[in-house]
Each structure stands twice: as C-alpha cells, then as structure tokens.
Amino acid sequence: MSRTEEINKMTENVYKGILDQFNPSLKNFVTMGKHYEKALTGVTVAAKGYFDALVKLGELASDSQGSKELGDTLFQMAEVHRQIQVQLEDVLKLFHSELLAQLEQKLELDIKYLTATLKKYQSERRSQSESIERCQSQLKKLRRKSQGSRHPNKYGDREMQ
Numbered sequence: 001m002s003r004t005e006e007i008n009k010m011t012e013n014v015y016k017g018i019l020d021q022f023n024p025s026l027k028n029f030v031t032m033g034k035h036y037e038k039a040l041t042g043v044t045v046a047a048k049g050y051f052d053a054l055v056k057l058g059e060l061a062s063d064s065q066g067s068k069e070l071g072d073t074l075f076q077m078a079e080v081h082r083q084i085q086v087q088l089e090d091v092l093k094l095f096h097s098e099l100l101a102q103l104e105q106k107l108e109l110d111i112k113y114l115t116a117t118l119k120k121y122q123s124e125r126r127s128q129s130e131s132i133e134r135c136q137s138q139l140k141k142l143r144r145k146s147q148g149s150r151h152p153n154k155y156g157d158r159e160m161q
Contacts, residue, residue: 008125015118019111026107033100040092047085054078 055078062071 011121012118015114015121019114019118023107023111023114026103030100030104030107033095033103037092037096037100040088040095044085044089044092047081047088051078051081051085054081 054074058071058074058078060071061067061074
C-alpha cells in the first residue's frame, strides 16, 4: 500500500470514527439528558403537590390557637420550598434551552457536515487518483515513443511536463 493510500485510509477512518462512534455517543448523551429533564419535570410536579400540602397543613394549624406557631413554621417551610422550586424550574428551562436543544441542533448539523465533507473528500480523492493515473499512462506512452524514436530529446519536454 502506498503512502498516499495509507493517508487516505487514515483520513477516511477519522471521518468514519467520528460518525460511527463519537456522534452516536453524543446522541446517547442528549437522550439521557432528555430523560433527566423528564425526571426533573416529574419531581417538579411532585414538589407542587408537596407545596400545596404544606400550605393546607399550615392553614389548618393556624386555625387553632394551640398550633398557630406550627402553622407559621409550615408557612415558612412552604415559602422556602416555593423559592427552591422556582429556582429549579429556572434551571430546568436553562438546561433545556442552553444545553439540550443547542447540543441536539449542533449534533445534527455536525452529522450533515461530516457526511458531506467525507463525500466531498472521497470524490476529490477519486478525481485526483484518476488524474494521476491518466498522467502516468500518458508518461508511459511518451517514454515508449521516445525509446523507439531516432530523436529521444524530442519527447523530453513533453515527458517533463
């Protein structure tokens, strides 16, 4: 195998390695991120139910004189919980828009770009190989002509070309 064929094979292997191994791993990463997002959304729904229960318990406890202090504490817990929940929802929105959506979009563009670039590389490589083969064939013909000719220098310029 010639050096150019080795380089060509290595170049194609790099493209194929990215397309066959790295990009599918990234797709899997995005899929896991979506599952994580879905799980966090479920946690958010459960947390809202927990918040509602805290508020109800706080209201019930505030109605009686003996547990008014407990009711105030439950309201404070509910407020802290609400603040945490708002922050979680903000982080979840950012996680989706800034990470998952961006990564998924860039991954699709990357796959299209790499596929097109690989095809272009292979096409150019084929074209160059064919051109080199034509030139080598013409050179062989010229050498045969110059060997059989009385004036071998006549074909020297063409051969150099």
